[in-house]
Amino acid sequence: xxxxxxxxxxxxxxxxxxxxxxxxxxxxxxxxxxxxxxxxxxxxxxxxxxxxxxxxxxxxxxxxxxxxxxxxxxxxxxxxxxxxxxxxxxxxxxxxxxxxxxxxxxxxxxxxxxxxxxxxxxxxxxxxxxxxxxxxxxxxxxxxxxxxxxxxxxxxxxxxxxxxxxxxxxxxxxxxxxxxxxxxxxxxxxxxxxxxxxxxxxxxxxxxxxxxxxxxxxxxxxxxxxxxxxxxxxxxxxxxxxxxxxxxxxxxxxxxxxxxxxxxxxxxxxxxxxxxxxxxxxxxxxxxxxxxxxxxxxxxxxxxxxxxxxxxxxxxxxxxxxxxxxxxxxxxxxxxxxxxxxxxxxxxxxxxxxxxxxxxxxxx
Numbered sequence: 293x294x295x296x297x298x299x300x301x302x303x304x305x306x307x308x309x310x311x312x313x314x315x316x317x318x319x320x321x322x323x324x325x326x327x328x329x330x331x332x333x334x335x336x337x338x339x340x341x342x343x344x345x346x347x348x349x350x351x352x353x354x355x356x357x358x359x360x361x362x363x364x365x366x367x368x369x370x371x372x373x374x375x376x377x378x379x380x381x382x383x384x385x386x387x388x389x390x391x392x393x394x395x396x397x398x399x400x401x402x403x404x405x406x407x408x409x410x411x412x413x414x415x416x417x418x419x420x421x422x423x424x425x426x427x428x429x430x431x432x433x434x435x436x437x438x439x440x441x442x443x444x445x446x447x448x449x450x451x452x453x454x455x456x457x458x459x460x461x462x463x464x465x466x467x468x469x470x471x472x473x474x475x476x477x478x479x480x481x482x483x484x485x486x487x488x489x490x491x492x493x494x495x496x497x498x499x500x501x502x503x504x505x506x507x508x509x510x511x512x513x514x515x516x517x518x519x520x521x522x523x524x525x526x527x528x529x530x531x532x533x534x535x536x537x538x539x540x541x542x543x544x545x546x547x548x549x550x551x552x553x554x555x556x557x558x559x560x561x562x563x564x565x566x567x568x569x570x571x572x573x574x575x576x577x578x579x580x581x582x583x584x585x586x587x588x589x590x591x592x593x594x595x596x597x598x599x600x601x602x603x604x605x606x607x608x609x610x611x612x613x614x615x616x617x618x619x620x621x622x623x624x625x626x627x628x629x630x631x632x633x634x635x636x637x638x639x640x641x642x643x644x645x646x647x648x649x650x651x652x653x654x655x656x
Contacts, residue, residue, distance in 0.1 A: 318598075333349075395408075462503050484526075491504065491507060554570045586621070
């Protein structure tokens with residue numbers, strides 16, 4: 293059993309849990325090294341206070357699980373088999389009396405909860421998500437290696453996108469160029485749907501690329517990430533096509549200074565809310581406070597958004613090994629928006645910035 297599973301099993305023992313049923317693909321991957329999107333089928337990991345864990349997956353995925361390095365028991369099932377009955381029989385063979393079951397309460401669907409409740413009507417329920425967040429919070433050296441590689445490819449993706457800008461090109465054409473060139477480099481997948489926005493559309497923090505074309509004087513915003521061996525990067529850069537107005541320059545300079553203030557504030561034991569406030573104060577002092585509507589950053593790892601959340605009222609301290617984004621923005625309707633986002637890792641003395649594409653105002 294690997295160290296991650298050992299730590300979780302020890303926690304289950306302390307909590308007097310009978311077993312844990314882990315059903316999110318990300319947490320199954322964290323413990324097993326096996327990534328699977330099962331669609332509507334059940335993917336689960338049974339973890340016990342003592343004894344070997346058990347992977348539950350569709351039969352057609354069993355060979356991939358073995359190739360990923362899973363050496364313990366696998367319950368493989370086909371489409372005519374009820375996996376819940378298979379789980380029940382396995383627990384009976386191990387003489388496990390399910391009195392307390394730990395689950396991911398935000399992931400386990402009501403339908404699956406009903407199945408478990410029917411099989412174990414006298415069981416009590418326990419939320420394992422906080423412990424799982426704690427385990428995944430500090431990245432080890434192998435995780436950092438993957439995150440750095442993902443960040444390098446994100447930098448390359450921005451370079452590709454910026455180089456492809458020209459008046460008349462559409463947002464979706466720029467998305468296509470970026471993803472095509474990354475595929476040629478061997479990138480298997482993006483962390484999330486690649487975002488390219490232009491003109492006033494950049495004022496929408498979560499805008500969706502479409503047929504809008506780049507015109508001289510437009511902001512062009514790129515927000516994207518790359519997955520490397522299961523780990524995500526996330527970067528945003530904003531550039532200008534051909535010419536920048538004085539207000540565009542002011543907005544850009546304000547966001548850049550805000551982002552740097554937040555990065556400079558990162559060090560172990562500082563409250564996460566201080567990172568948000570460091571960026572927000574710069575933007576407020578420049579008069580753009582109402583145009584910064586979101587937190588300054590989010591955790592990053594197997595999931596593109598994971599713990600921690602860097603919002604202004606989070607009083608928890610930074611700890612070495614945490615990885616998250618720092619991404620302040622200003623979004624002014626009719627003018628456009630600027631966001632600058634980097635991936636950072638907390639070190640023993642400060643912070644390591646993983647993404648490195650230039651943050652100078654680029655006019656293409």
